[in-house]
Amino acid sequence: MSSRPETPLLDQVASPADLKRLSDRDLGRLAHELRAETISTVSETGGHLGAGLGVVELTVALHAVFDAPRDKIVWDVSHQSYPHKILTGRRDRMRTLRQKDGLSGFTKRSESPYDPFGAAHSSTSISAALGFAVARDLGGACETGHGDAIAVIGDGAMSAGMAFEAMNNAGALKKRLIVILNDNEMSIAPPVGALSSYLSRLYAGAPFQEFKAAAKGAVSLLPGPFQQGARRAHDLLKGMTVGGTLFEELGFDYVGPIDGHDMDQLLPVLRTVRERANGPILIHAITRKGKGYGPAETRRDGGHATAKFNVTTGEQKKAVSNAPSYTAVFADALIEAAERDDRICAVTAAMPDGTGLDRFGARYPSRCFDVGIAEQHAVTFSAGLAAGGMRPFAALYSTFLQRGYDQVVHDVAIQRLPVRFAIDRAGLVGADGPTHAGSYDVAYLANLPGFTVMAAADEAELKHMVATAAAHDSGPIAFRYPRGEGAGVEMPERGEPLEIGRGRTIREGARIAILSYGTRLGEVLRAAEALGQRGITPTIADARFAKPLDEALILELATEHEALITIEEGAIGGFGSHVAQLLAERGVFDTGLKYRSMVLPDIFIDQAGPADMYAVAQLNAADIEARVLDVLGVAQLHDRRA
Template identity: 80%
Template structure:
């Protein structure tokens, strides 16, 4: 406790209502203390740092002006919501962030009435805010009441089509709601696209306020220091599209841009907007990601995500590893192939670092495309590249690929276009919890005709699967791999294409066969060793492919063993379902085979360490051993597992 910052005013805040008893000068001090507390807390837990530091003043101002939880403040993505959590009665638990049984790293409805809408994916806030606004106007109910709806959305999130779909609908419905555009010129990666350029041009013109009022000569309604900018605002109006700015063309009253770190601007503008707005209103706020903490400000990504760190130096405390990360293995393998094949191109959706494409982008800038937070576009863009004779790799997190599923079906699979899907963060991911877990990709991909779906058991297998994808030109192909480091196997100098639809035998045994799909193979082998000590010697195989299945290997395992158990890091409906369908079609169950599957349970698993999450899922080595014993009807006599 002695190392924690002194926060005399923040100590008086138990809920946002307490902020409304402070003077504006005191709110400035609260913001300073809130920033220090956020840095201190994240240094102990790790997590998303830079985004929260960039909205400290905005968070204080919003809670001082609006009346949450009646007014609904909706944080887009919500990785910037740690300061919000501190101000809304959760400060005593803030050092449990992203830990088992602790606070979520994102907003979560079940956690607090001050989190009216859960989020962790991008660009949902405006749609949700419009829903709250319409519910309010149509007599909807909520325990805390329904007041104003406020969506806080970053400039990176505004690159997604969903945000503009929502704004278009909001302008049409003309309901009173507020959109705070948090423009920090930095999402996770440097921003891309025409919208980013547009926002930069607006900022370069200098501050100007409510253009409609300015154009009518109602300059006196504007707070200082913006009156002087009103004349310039009218001139700016003449140079943009008919109907005002881009946002005004969508039906929003536009206010901004204003300095998001200056309470003398934030507070009067928010108060004015709340008092006078009648329809949808967009307030454009300029902030700096990582603001107020030098190591975060210096970082290329603004200190987006961090492990535990030393507050004084910013040095992160990462555990050493002797194995490369799966993400880096993918990135390096793709680079090797790209050096030999100019048709290889890469597509990602605002995650060049997270998907391992940073070096690819540096070496081949004309062949690497960061499309912004726009997974639907990424998939169809890749389909167009494939139709044009290139070999596109569309690298997305499993949980983000979900956002482009219609495009995978309609634009890729039906046309049998050879798009290569590199699916990062497959399986359970730890501290980011259920929203980022790669649980469903095998299930939603493997049911598509003509697609190839692979899962790497280790980092060497991943290298071979990259080579397999490069060589596959007969339709879509996907390979999945988890977050974090590999298992430390010997790496081949170069990946070798695998035979499509062929698995591999790992060890021969008898009685029971364990068929693994993905990186649980390590735990399967540990379970096999434990079973050896009991006199049970299972066969172990690595499926490699969920689509097409290795029919010969699976039918051989099923006919030579009393029991067959599949193990995967995916949801119900995935690999095991395809195996069960094959066995049923071949009449294998009629011969008395005991078939069992081990999959992720039919629940969303909250944040914890990956080890704890897999324990909750029942997919650790001890769980696999227990499943074998239960299937064979062997009593477990050791007390630890009784």
């Protein structure tokens, strides 16, 4: 017996065009079925749940009113796009979501013409939609044609500077552009900052509880039944410091707030805006993350991301591991360090749970700062803390630290400020795919003068690296670690500072040396076991540092072996490139050394399980074994990867 919900209306929808023949009442029923289908899908695949449930009605209304793909609907972050994918011809593939060769968990231009712009990081939608609007007016060539440009952006994403840069530009250009502020009072974590307070005041007061829809500055655009109430609300707002004033100062007409789950409000407002808007307009829709699914609604993060789960209970089906997660090890080590040093503080950008800083914040609330989705600010704020005599740890995902790179260079590195960068989700992360892979931090940090760059080989090493960073005051320092559980090694009672720029030899061997940087060390050891069956015993070392390099260790490995292989979970230009530069400068290649560097390939690797992604990258144990045999000229009797 199938556990999938009954969806008679949804079964008739092959594309958004099919919504045009449904009555408004049927569109409401369709939204109910779409929500059930989304819950059923994510229960089988895992993924982002709460954000999509919060925009079900909005998704139905947008596709019923507008004409995608001619009209460009740009979803900010796009983790809320599962209902959109279901309505745009991809329902039959939804159970492949976030899997190898399956659908992306985000919008992706190559996946569908209904995805006009790819996303996965926040706050890009208004800029992209404005680009579509200007391209439309300039006569740009587009296979799907040019119509309206609609950006759907959450209140958390609106806190990032890029969103305001785009709105400022859009207001000046005065192009017809529709921005829908999906205000669910929650980004990934509950939102922080003045903007969130501003938006909360828009509907928290008694006047807004009296009116389900209000308009300020754009009353004439509303359908007749809305106008009287909107004008009364507008008059009330004249005496208040809230309303749409902020957005209007940026050049936008403002409509709202409206109930983003009420089709009787959404449909007429969207239809009127479609017919009447002649410049940039912002529609403020109030929604609830996780709407319509109790287990998601009651979670602190609104069911943001989830493993596979039981639809009835909401209980997640997570694999049990005896090893702690790297994130938990970092959080515990930082708390221990903060117990001994009241100068230690922590900064994150809207990811307190993901980085483990929720635990630090619970223990030391006055020393923990969630700055919202604002990585640039997070880095420079941390630089100011360091200049002010504190010892800040900026805990950010590798892929999100990219967004603050100019600040890393200009505000931290040039001033040699001792900001500690705790870089989570290093390497390939699995189902989130290339947009979230931590592929580049080694390359973009190790090329900066005065930076110390470390990578933990296991969870015990991570604990030592937290202690190392806490004690390092002579300049910026970074340490990276992957997503998921550790290797299961014995943990030290206390982290001890490592000697800067000093690696370690794991085991002695002959002929060939393997120098690992990061958590591929486990794969190196597995490859060594297989090589031992062939009578080959490589020397194995853990570099620990990409900068400064352990020059003595590297030169020793290079001069005492006929071949040297470096291995890392980073892109070209990282650790292996620095080793090659050292060997070239010291003339070691002139001695006939065979040197190979195993790095992530020069491609973006699509979503799959981490092991499958590393197989594509050829960085698993079998690949390491094959590379050793190739370098030594040993014939392979069979391919162990077969």
